[in-house]
């Protein structure tokens with residue numbers, strides 16, 4: 001049994017969660033990193049393998065480009081484990097959306113987890129997460145998933161129940177008003193241009209960001225060796241204060257299984 005680990009992780013926390021769950025599953029693993037501007041290759045995952053599909057939550061859903069890219073995956077009643085990684089506000093309909101998208105591609109979602117991570121736009125929210133307690137929850141999750149994978153007969157005819165609004169409309173999230181740009185520390189190295197999944201940074205002037213393309217993922221902030229890219233401006237600072245207050249209370253991981 002091979003574990004196919006598919007993830008999109010601009011700031012790295014979704015990848016951390018995917019790797020932690022994969023470690024607990026302890027299977028031969030193939031990684032599929034969707035943080036790229038080019039379409040992923042078509043990938044057929046046979047029924048004897050397993051898909052681990054880990055996505056960050058953007059506006060209560062998975063990133064729009066990832067929702068589109070699910071069409072590159074093809075299952076054959078293949079078991080799938082899904083992980084939604086969110087920044088302590090809420091994951092809303094993300095798990096339900098992931099389940100529906102994957103079912104349409106021939107997968108059976110056997111387990112789902114909503115996990116916490118530092119908020120990539122407002123990093124003081126859930127700062128330092130996932131932490132030890134989160135990792136313990138991921139290990140527990142992986143352990144239950146291993147048991148389920150070994151007992152196919154228990155879940156073959158079942159369907160997992162997940163929270164969310166069955167009438168969700170992912171098109172309502174139009175992105176945030178905040179987009180990082182570069183300051184005078186920029187040396188023009190081009191790393192941010194290379195990493196941007198939306199081609200929103202001009203190679204000739206990498207300090208500037210095309211707001212109409214940018215999805216605020218934060219990958220450019222993460223790779224900039226000069227720390228020149230960040231969110232700025234009064235509107236951002238005001239929103240940050242309000243958001244930090246609203247989302248101060250610690251939330252905990254939530255785990256769901258097809259047999260419960």
Ligand SMILES: Cc1cc2nc3c(=O)[nH]c(=O)nc-3n(C[C@H](O)[C@H](O)[C@H](O)COP(=O)(O)O)c2cc1C
Nearest residue numbers: 009010011013014056059060087089090117119120
């Ligand atoms: C555009 C955007 C929208 C987001 N929307 C939400 C949200 O609806 N709820 C939430 O709790 N966190 C939200 N977040 C925070 C991310 O889900 C969180 O920081 C996640 O860990 C990012 O994953 P990464 O580190 O792999 O990039 C959002 C982040 C971005 C960039």
Ligand code: SF4
Nearest residue numbers: 196214215217218220
């Ligand atoms: S410019 Fe926007 S879309 Fe591109 S890497 Fe930066 S935050 Fe992500």
Ligand code: SF4
Nearest residue numbers: 186187189190192224
């Ligand atoms: S990664 Fe930083 S230093 Fe390099 S081009 Fe982009 S903003 Fe400039």
